[in-house]
Amino acid sequence: MSDLTPSDSRQVAVFDDRPFFEKALIYGVRERIVEPQRLAAILDDAAKGMVQIAEYFGTQYLRPNIEEARTRIVNLVSLYLEEGCGGDLAKAARSLRDNTFLSHSRGGSEMLKRLWAMPEDGSYGMLVRQSQKQFLAEWSLRTPADYRQLLEQRQGYQLTVSAALWFAEVLGVPASTISTVSVESIIRTALLVNLAGQAAASVPNAAEFAATLAVIRKKGVPSKGRKRIREVFQSLPDAYHAVAERELKKLEAEDLPKILDASLPLEELMQELEPLYFLRDFGPEDAGQLDAMISKDWHRITRGKTDDSSLLTVFVCLAADTPPRPVLTRTAARTLIRKLRADGFQRPPVLVFIRGFAPYAMQADLETLWNEFFPEAETYLLDASDTTLSQALAFLKENCVVV
Numbered sequence: 001m002s003d004l005t006p007s008d009s010r011q012v013a014v015f016d017d018r019p020f021f022e023k024a025l026i027y028g029v030r031e032r033i034v035e036p037q038r039l040a041a042i043l044d045d046a047a048k049g050m051v052q053i054a055e056y057f058g059t060q061y062l063r064p065n066i067e068e069a070r071t072r073i074v075n076l077v078s079l080y081l082e083e084g085c086g087g088d089l090a091k092a093a094r095s096l097r098d099n100t101f102l103s104h105s106r107g108g109s110e111m112l113k114r115l116w117a118m119p120e121d122g123s124y125g126m127l128v129r130q131s132q133k134q135f136l137a138e139w140s141l142r143t144p145a146d147y148r149q150l151l152e153q154r155q156g157y158q159l160t161v162s163a164a165l166w167f168a169e170v171l172g173v174p175a176s177t178i179s180t181v182s183v184e185s186i187i188r189t190a191l192l193v194n195l196a197g198q199a200a201a202s203v204p205n206a207a208e209f210a211a212t213l214a215v216i217r218k219k220g221v222p223s224k225g226r227k228r229i230r231e232v233f234q235s236l237p238d239a240y241h242a243v244a245e246r247e248l249k250k251l252e253a254e255d256l257p258k259i260l261d262a263s264l265p266l267e268e269l270m271q272e273l274e275p276l277y278f279l280r281d282f283g284p285e286d287a288g289q290l291d292a293m294i295s296k297d298w299h300r301i302t303r304g305k306t307d308d309s310s311l312l313t314v315f316v317c318l319a320a321d322t323p324p325r326p327v328l329t330r331t332a333a334r335t336l337i338r339k340l341r342a343d344g345f346q347r348p349p350v351l352v353f354i355r356g357f358a359p360y361a362m363q364a365d366l367e368t369l370w371n372e373f374f375p376e377a378e379t380y381l382l383d384a385s386d387t388t389l390s391q392a393l394a395f396l397k398e399n400c401v402v403v
Helices: 006-015 020-030 036-057 063-085 089-098 101-117 132-139 144-170 183-195 206-219 223-235 238-259 266-276 284-302 308-319 330-343 348-357 360-381 390-399
Strands: none
Touching (some): 063 101, 063 144, 101 132, 132 144, 144 183, 183 206, 183 223, 183 238, 206 238, 308 348, 308 360, 330 360, 330 390, 348 360
């Protein structure tokens, strides 16, 4: 018998790049753990298993499929043995002696199926995912090291999902009612509403979220909010602490400075932060509340004008990257035309402005107005042959407000 200890055998495994099954089998035969009769049974089972796997993923009648099936079954057995035996060759050899080869292959397959069932990312309620067969096809060709790396990653996702569901319950949201959503957004929302010191922690709608931001901006984070956060962490299961602390640090480092920056318009702040938080569905009844909060800035920019000509004047200014105004002098109009010919005439800034500033009920009509106006405006305003700017100016006077 060899004087290799289990520790020695693990060291051998580290420096030997053969599949773990092959190393364990050779070790077992050499150490007479696996007797000739048992070796024959393993080889017989391997041949049967290869045919079954080749048929499952393609056909048993093509040599490349059989060769690939050999790689798959060796990988599955290696995965099961290496993970189950902790890399100990002696322990793995005894497992080959005491259990059938196909049971090891099934064990590896079950490990991959459990890995497949774990979250692929930090979202909840994902509707589309890789099929189990596709996953097995890919991962039965991968190494145990690849498996461990993905396992660690998906365990992290699983922990984050579990933590998010705990926070959702605190917010009074059953898991069954949550559709596809970033789980970090649930945790972040729970932390924010508690940090704001609101009377009852619940999932806000868009208007309530804006109100929360406005309160923090005006008064800062209240002491009772810090106290609420401490209470949340005291009741939080230990397993979720690291996840919650990570999201709290993000909130404090990335979101709070923006919330407290009074120079950043509330509408722009909402555009930046809303995608990062979990909010109730936004309905018409919520639109009125939100409009009431943001209408002050909309009216300030449009000066209360609601006619198409005044609004198109504001939009043209934004598209030319100049301060928005609902009326232009002839001189200002000519300056604007020269600028947009030099720097460009952009459609997206106006759409961003509409979605961030316009009252909810008006947004769809305003987007249609702008999208229909833009191509014709682009033709006239960017016409290089109009060297005197007369045609461009006439177009602006016809469609906008030029005095």
